[in-house]
Amino acid sequence: MYLHGTSKVNDKNHLEIGGVDTVELANKYGTPLYVYDVALIRERARSFRDTFKRLNIDAQVAYASKAFSTVAMIQLVEEEGLSLDVVSGGELFTALQAGFPPERIHFHGNNKSYEELDMAIKNKIGCIVVDNYFEISLLEQVCMENNETIPVLLRVTPGIEAHTHDYILTGQEDSKFGFGLENGQADKAVEQVLSSNYLTLLGIHSHIGSQIFETTGFLMAAGKMFAKLKEWKENFGFIPAVLNLGGGFGIRYTEEDTPIAVDKYVEAIIGEVRKHADKLSIDIPEIWIEPGRSIVGDAGTTIYSIGSRKEVPNIRQYLAIDGGMTDNIRPALYQAKYEAVLANRVLDPVEETVSVAGKCCESGDMLIWDLPLPKANSNDMLAVFCTGAYGYSMANNYNRIPRPAVVFVENGEEQLVVQRESYEDLVRLDIPLKTKVID
Known part of the structure; x- marks a missing residue:
């Protein structure tokens, strides 16, 4: 037991x-x-947050509220000083009802509606993770109508398969999520956003899967993302302020599961990002991650x-x-x-x-x-x-x-x-x- x-x-x-x-x-x-x-939730949240602080790395740890979203849970996330990841108008509304600071909310999703984006813009949330070309156009329309600008990340699919169940794999090349890094979609999206009067490109985002028990997938994803960032620096003069490596950190459900400690994930990610940033001769971007299951x-x-x-x-x-x-x-x-x-x-x-x-x-x-x-x-x-x-x-x-x-x-x-x-x-x-x- x-x-x-x-x-x-x-x-x-x-x-x-x-x-x-x-x-x-x-x-x-x-x-x-x-x-x-509740004490265990706090412990998990602090493990992520404090590792970045100990290593003196600018970061945002955004709780992925799809794992468990209620007003009380969002208030607990706020107490622990985390940011928040939402994927629907309902999750956004719950966060706002909980009094969560909108500037620390990140909005994901592959089919955000006009109404959802309008709610996000009107409430001045911190960032929208853009998933496709349709969304770029729709978001520009919403921003223009509200006379607002919004920071965005581009979700990319780095072609990395995490060792997890097929139904919850999201980072491989064939995915409903994001712009492909290898097929030119991400390049076109960067050009569109950089030329927009309403969208400010912070950086890029990937999510490679769920229930991941090793760091290799995250490191490979970071390597592929930096290879593309090198091209964008040369072609567009773009240097990312943010690199978001998503979530998927595993937990122990049964004795067959062997997750590693939270700080080991974070330390490995920081080391890899620092290595690639040094090679590119840029400052280390602010690192964002999105733990959900591993917190609750x-x-x-x-x-x-x-x-x-x-x-x-x-x-x-x-x-x-x-x-x-x-x-x-x-x-x-x-x-x-x-x-x-x-x-x-x-x-x-x-x-x-x-x-x-x-x-x-x-x-x-x-x-x-x-x-x-x-x-x-x-x-x-x-x-x-x-x-x-x-x-x-x-x-x-x-x-x-x-x-x-x-x-x-x-x-x-x-x-x-x-x-x-x-x-x-x-x-x-x-x-x-x-x-x-x-x-």
């Missing part, structure tokens, strides 16, 4: 996080329940209540929980793996191997296969670790199941930060058919 952050087993044999008994939380707020270890992933734990049991003789024991793909779609979508314990009987001896089934009407709604557990009973509580990233943010109402509540815990105190949805919430936006008048 591997416990993350402040998690421990208390004298009641219950899982405790942030000094708070998770069984008591589940009894108070119901299950499924997302529980976040292992800080989140989901608590479920166990319900029915099914035995398939000589094959498998199924345990059903009161959640599943509605609160954590990653196993169905990515075949993601997790570890779990009984939250109310953590240290009881293992007696069986079970497979944990969700309650959705889908045979693919399986949360964990072949999980060793004590003999579990109905109403025991299952704690699934490392659900802090892409659990709540990808939650859905399939089968009309309400989304869970979210609780933050820190130093023995709890705070409800997202209320549980009700059945009334599910139909709140529904519009009944008009009654037909029969002659």
Whole structure:
């Protein structure tokens, strides 16, 4: 059993996080329940931020809010002095509602709408990461109508494949994201932006994938980006103020995962950028990175209540929980793996191997296969670790199941930060058919 952050087993044999008994939380707020270890979030954020500071490098660490975005989470990001990466109007609106400084917001996305760009420009956000030629034209139009200028980064695809799941690879040449470095698209985009009266080119951005456990991919991407920057310096006199190497830093979900320490990623990136900047005889650009999962992933734990049991003789024991793909779609979508314990009987001896089934009407709604557990009973509580990233943010109402509540815990105190949805919430936006008048 591997416990993350402040998690421990208390004298009641219950899982405790942030000094708070998770069984008591589940009894108070119901299950499924997302529980976040705030101290661990702070630790992760500071690890990134403080490494740049220790090495005296100008940088922005922008939390990738797609991993987990709520008003309370964005306020926590602001408390820790990070910047913020948003990818939609909804994430931008959430950040603004949280009072996050707009000048520290970076807006990503491959199909930003006129309305989204207009919201960004009107609120004077810090930077837009431009993804395609259509967006260059649309953004210029929005800026002209608002009589504003905006700093931009160009997202490029450096042709580097990270070692991760195919569905979440984004840096390879064949990608829906960004301008290709090798096919001339990025060169044309640079010319367009440099000639614009409304866009100020800060530099370039790449994102090579997710759940990355080594530094090689980042270093190769930096090398390819600097090779192109050398051409742009010679051809256009362009010297970047910013180099953004994205995110994708891995975390430990199971014993099969072997991530490296946060500071090792940062130190390697800094060393590579410094080497290439020296070769190009330019100052080191400000380095931006975008950790999301690596800040919140292992800080989140989901608590479920166990319900029915099914035995398939000589094959498998199924345990059903009161959640599943509605609160954590990653196993169905990515075949993601997790570890779990009984939250109310953590240290009881293992007696069986079970497979944990969700309650959705889908045979693919399986949360964990072949999980060793004590003999579990109905109403025991299952704690699934490392659900802090892409659990709540990808939650859905399939089968009309309400989304869970979210609780933050820190130093023995709890705070409800997202209320549980009700059945009334599910139909709140529904519009009944008009009654037909029969002659």
